[in-house]
Amino acid sequence: MTAAGVTVVDHPVAQHKLTLLRRAATPPSLFRRTLRELGALLAYEALRDLPVAAVRIETPVAEMDASEIAQGTLAVVSILRAGNGLADGVSDLLPDAPVGHIGLRRDEATLKPERYYLNLPRGIGRARVLLVDPMLATGGSAADAIDQLRAAGVREIRFVCVLAAPEGLAHMAERHPDVPVVTAAIDSRLNEVGYIVPGLGDAGDRLYGTV
Structure with missing residues (x-):
């Protein structure tokens, strides 16, 4: 944990995939696959304390x-x-x-x-929700999405992103301090048009080849 409610996943595999996403030369096909893989890795960490139920099973050897x-x-x-690029990785897991x-x-x-x-899925108010978006920049979209989930009755939310800016984390801490954030990195700042620096550009455009 780097701050209250914020987890940076610094595993070497996650950081390697983040480097691939940051590279301007990475083509959409590789960007798409890597974002999906990183989504699974981040979700794995975000769901570390997901509750489980005990079941009786039979293996090929014994019960x-x-x-x-x-x-x-x-x-x-x-x-x-x-966010679909990350959601696909969670669905793989x-x-x-x-969704x-x-x-x-x-x-x-x-x-x-x-x-x-x-x-939103029927009965979502009874579930733990992983809210996913590659970038936590200003924090406005994440906070608004959480408002909508709260209105739907959701009580437990985790926000998963690839990159976070200090400004976005501060906005989340002010608006929704009870929502943990799981990310692969916290970058230095936002530029004058609200993009994360050094960042990775527009994740949606790079994901779908619309740059």
Whole structure:
């Protein structure tokens, strides 16, 4: 932990994949695959204390008591569109977890989020939610998405991102201090147009080749 409620995943494999994402020369196909892989690694850390239930199973050799994640325990929510790259990685890890989507676009003049879409799994209020978006820049989109999840009855939320800026972390600490943040790195600052520095550029554009 680097600060209250913030976990930086500094595992060598995670940091190697982050370097691939940062490189301007990385093509969309590799960027897409790497973001998906890093999403699984970050989710693994974010779900370290996910509750499990005891079950009795039979192995090829004997019966035993084992553990499993109960249906409905976890849901994934992606902030469109770039969040889908991370959500795919979480789905690789836990394919039975339902996935919801929150559409937010940034007003380039005000840097404030604008809502345009909401589709959440039925019964999401009973689940722990992993909210995913590659970048925590100003923190406006993440905080607004959490507001929408709270309105839907969600009590337990973890926010997972690839990069965070100090400004975004401060905004999250002010708006939603009870929501843990799991990230691969905390960069130095935001530039004049709200991009993380040194960052990796626009994750959505790089993910879908629309640069």
